[in-house]
């Protein structure tokens with residue numbers, strides 16, 4: 738695994754967001770189907786027309802292990818981009834996760850798989866299989882541009898997109914932020930005098 742991805746996996750999405758000055762996050766309507774899910778890795782992008790998911794299968798076949806499939810389903814809420822079978826295929830081929838601007842189905846079975854999926858919710862109806870769609874093109878997912886090869890970090894707080902060429906700089910800033918936050922909390926929280934001194938220093 739790329740050392741960048743290992744470092745990304747250790748980071749809360751909030752620190753990555755701070756490193757990007759609060760920009761580049763997806764719409765908060767795209768949520769993990771289990772609270773504890775986390776995704777961190779390179780984006781493999783998929784663009785599909787509303788209600789059509791053949792290209793998701795093509796993407797699962799083409800993507801590398803660890804890749805995060807980022808699917809622009811145009812926010813369509815009536816047809817499922819995937820269900821427990823398609824998510825199971827992504828898991829079997831060791832992809833890193835699925836981020837969908839759209840909905841899934843078979844939610845019970847999909848949760849049981851233990852594979853990280855982020856989406857806008859569920860529906861009962863399947864998508865069509867006409868074969869239309871594009872892989873590894875620039876897309877917009879949850880209102881945010883995503884290029885093939887950008888990096889994605891997502892958890893219960895939200896999903897952040899890191900432009901591929903900024904990964905090194907953003908990682909360093911986000912790590913520094915995380916260490917500073919941890920040090921500050923350990924020093925101040927639970928210590929009333931330190932808490933008062935902190936408030937006096939910032940107000």
Ligand SMILES: O=C([O-])CC(=O)C(=O)O
Pocket residue numbers: 790817818819820821822823824842843863864
């Ligand atoms: O077949 C589909 O399009 C969605 C589905 O139910 C599955 O993946 O299990």
Ligand SMILES: [Mg+2]
Pocket residue numbers: 820821822843
């Ligand atoms: Mg199904």
